[in-house]
Amino acid sequence: MLPARPVAARPKASTVQADTVEGPPCPTCGTPNPPDHRFCRRCATPLTPESAAHADRKRRRWSWHGDRSRWLRALVALLVVIAIVVLGVVLYPQLDNAVQDMRDRLATPAAIAPQTVTATAALPDHPAQAAADGLSNRYWGTPSPGATATFTFADPFRLLSVVIHTGPTAERDHFTDQARPTAVDLITTSSDGTTRTTPIALSDEPGPQRTDLGISDVVEVRLHIRSTTAQTPNTHIALGEVEFFRRP
Known part of the structure; x- marks a missing residue:
């Protein structure tokens, strides 16, 4: 005969103790x-005027903290801007x-011809226009240092x-027939009237001599001869050609 299965004892119902607390009822939950007690033990509602005032001050304080935080964030954002x-x-x-220098490096220079060429001094057979005519057998001739050639352009660029050719010709045999500039000042004027002076030292050799500039909105270039070499009473200063290159 098999033993009987044990039966679990049934839980006994507990009696709910009545709430014996006596005192003023909560105005919110009763x-x-x-x-x-200053606050309701069930819903935490203030039970006295002092407690209510304290809770109100606490709420206002936290509200001010929130407003101050918003103002602080707005002030920081304004300072960042x-x-x-x-x-x-x-x-x-x-x-x-x-940015302009980078664009200059990537660009392919394009030749640009001046609209007008004038000079403060020039020999009758060697006008200033000969310095920008693209011909190697013509040159601007001036009797002494201090002369200035002015090149103007139709539009800002x-x-x-700038490429400068000194001497009366590119042929070496006749290059020394006349005096040559050895130092000039290149003075550029932009469309807003801003000027910039670039001193240039020139080698006493035939052929092109390039000077990189990178100047925006140029409308006028002046070339002022400061010093020369091999000038005698029987020679004059010869400047063969001045070429200008712009960014397309």
Whole structure:
């Protein structure tokens, strides 16, 4: 005969103890609270005017903290915007120069001819226009240093470089027949009236001598002869050709 299966004891029902707390009821939920409680033991509603005032002050304090945080974030955002604007104004010239230099390096220079050429001094048979006519057997002749040739252009352009040919001809046998410039000042004028002076030292050799510039909005170029070589009473200064190259 098999043993009987044990039967689990049934749980006994517990009796709910009645809430014996006596005191003023909560104005919100009606729960009785001991007389010394400042807040309802069930819903935490303030039971005394002092407790209510304290809770209100606490709410206002946290509300002010939230408002102050929002104002602080707005102030930080404003300061960041101001800093970005100031940095943009301060750094824009450097950034613009860097961008222009990069574009100059990538561009293929294109020749540009001046619209007019004048000079403060020139010999009758060697006018200033001969310095920009593209011919190697003609030159601008001037009797002494200090003369200036002015080249004007129809429209503003980005001047990448200038190529100067000194002497009366590119032929070496006749290159020394006249005096040659050895130092000049290249003075550019932009469309807004800004001028820039670039001193250029020239070698006493036939052939092209290039000077890289990178100047924007050029409308006029002046070439001022500062010093020469091999000038005698029987010779004059000869400047063979001046070529200008722009960025397309």
